[in-house]
Amino acid sequence: MTKLIWVLMFSLLATIPQAEELKSSQGTLVMTKVADGFDTPWAIAFLPDDNVLITDRGGSLYILRQHQKHRIKGTPRVFGQGQGGLLDVMVPRDFIQSREIFLTFSKRQNRGSGTALAVAELSLDFKRLIRFRILFEAAPSSTSSRHFGSRVIEAADGSLVMTLGERGERDSAQDLSLHQGSIIRLNRDGSVPRDNPFVGDPTAQSQIWSYGHRNPQGLAQDLHGAIWAVEHGAKGGDEINLIRKGANYGWPVISYGRHYSGSKIGEGTAKPGLQQPAWYWNPSIAPSGMMIYSGKLWPQWRGHFFVGSLKFDYISRLSGRALSEKERLTSPQTGRIRDVAEAPDGSIWFASETEGAIYRLSPANE
């Protein structure tokens, strides 16, 4: 009898997701592991009906359905060297009608590789991507295996906004004839919006919306629809920027950081005509995904920024008209955060590369 109870209890415990705690300024948070077994989980995106998409950088796209992880077929072949691979996944607002999802990845090209954006439909059984097509490829190719970016969001006006790293080729970020080191804006079908800032400029790529970026790996909209990016800077120069049409964010002309060799960057920290960051981290935290909270579970966090740190193993919370870091959410499970995302129910999810797992944060009194 006693033995039977123990067996029953053990079985029950084995199927209940493990819950841990994480202390925060809003009280204790419950942290639940929702999926594991990933190599480098890179992005989290939410589908209707509690289904969740997760990319693994090696090239796999997973769906979580009823607490089970399944691999989706039909994903693109990726250029998997260095920081490359399958990167972001984004679910547009009309998914229920369109079944479309968007993926960013590093793509092998004739003379190297380039960051690409693709769209595909998710089959009705959620098992495969169909009608896959490339919407954009960065040009020209680069032979480096670093600084691909990339995140993509659906802006308030329905356009697609996507970040592109400078591939470690610094001066590319100031060269408008190259896509590298820019944030681009496309129509849903991959065409160029007529009101992009460099349309009609024969010296510029027409997809470019802003430039002078190093390696932006986080992108989010605030409650007013403004677009913010977070980028890996040089040593001591990781930046959050409000992304403005046509603006130059200064890399490598200005930076609050220094080259990893210790040498000074460009012309200093500021220059007329070049954008200042809204916030920078010194020392660098290696920022990854970013989310701006809009949910109901923590009303006092509405409008606050949550950014993952790859280097210091925490989630940074920032707020204020003059943006500043207010809190570092950390626990043994927050190793090498790759993405932070808000679920439709207002819970906060994150991907830990160290754990190879996805976690969900919710209030203790939920």
Added chain:
Amino acid sequence: MTKLIWVLMFSLLATIPQAEELKSSQGTLVMTKVADGFDTPWAIAFLPDDNVLITDRGGSLYILRQHQKHRIKGTPRVFGQGQGGLLDVMVPRDFIQSREIFLTFSKRQNRGSGTALAVAELSLDFKRLIRFRILFEAAPSSTSSRHFGSRVIEAADGSLVMTLGERGERDSAQDLSLHQGSIIRLNRDGSVPRDNPFVGDPTAQSQIWSYGHRNPQGLAQDLHGAIWAVEHGAKGGDEINLIRKGANYGWPVISYGRHYSGSKIGEGTAKPGLQQPAWYWNPSIAPSGMMIYSGKLWPQWRGHFFVGSLKFDYISRLSGRALSEKERLTSPQTGRIRDVAEAPDGSIWFASETEGAIYRLSPANE
């Protein structure tokens, strides 16, 4: 006979406008005095059919019709101390239908004065303003007699954008609960556009579009509809800025200038979250009105900036993706330029306070 010819020639010469020359990078310009007898001509605005409006800061609004200057009745009583008075005049795109014109001026208030915006209709005989009404008054009042701004333009979307100086009370420029030291945006009827950046913020005036300005006295739209302002900075810190929604231009926290006492300003020349200027002048030129050229008479100047200098008696021409001063247009007639404007025919007009006159520039081969 000979005497008669001389008399005829003399009469003829007396009625022909005097033409002088001004050297430029686009060849010799013909400079014609089109009106004189002003005290402090402050703004020039063009009506259809070659009629021109000119404000004189003391409080008079003039119209030039068939080379004759007439005073228009029905202008507002102005607060005429210091830098105050009747300031800008603007003709909206629908003038032919609406007969409306807009005026900015310093207005006496209960406890001092404030910069105001008014609209009125110009009577069909062009002799008086009718249905005059105030659309906006800066709050709270200030007892200073300095830094009123002000220019007003009709933005591409039909809203009204207007500059306001900080009245010499520096910290006002960072205080969103005060209008001083900001650029505001209004609907045509004076109401607040719902998409203004601080709508719903109880700590801010809802008209504010951008802030941290010192004394912006020039405002212009470029060929893409973007809005630029030029402002009087501290010593060595006059700035041209691309005006972005909700942005903070830094006065008096940052500046490339120094206080006129020689002491350092605020925290230096740059700070995260604060906008850098697109261009600054050191030494200061005391910039007044600004025009961005869109005409056909000098195709190579399309998109270039023309800014009047009160202090150094020239018109500055600036251009480039990284904006810089390319040329200084100067002559004995360019003393204390108060405004620069483009006429419908593409000629460039300017107001000289030293001469108390308005001049027209045109190509020598026109």
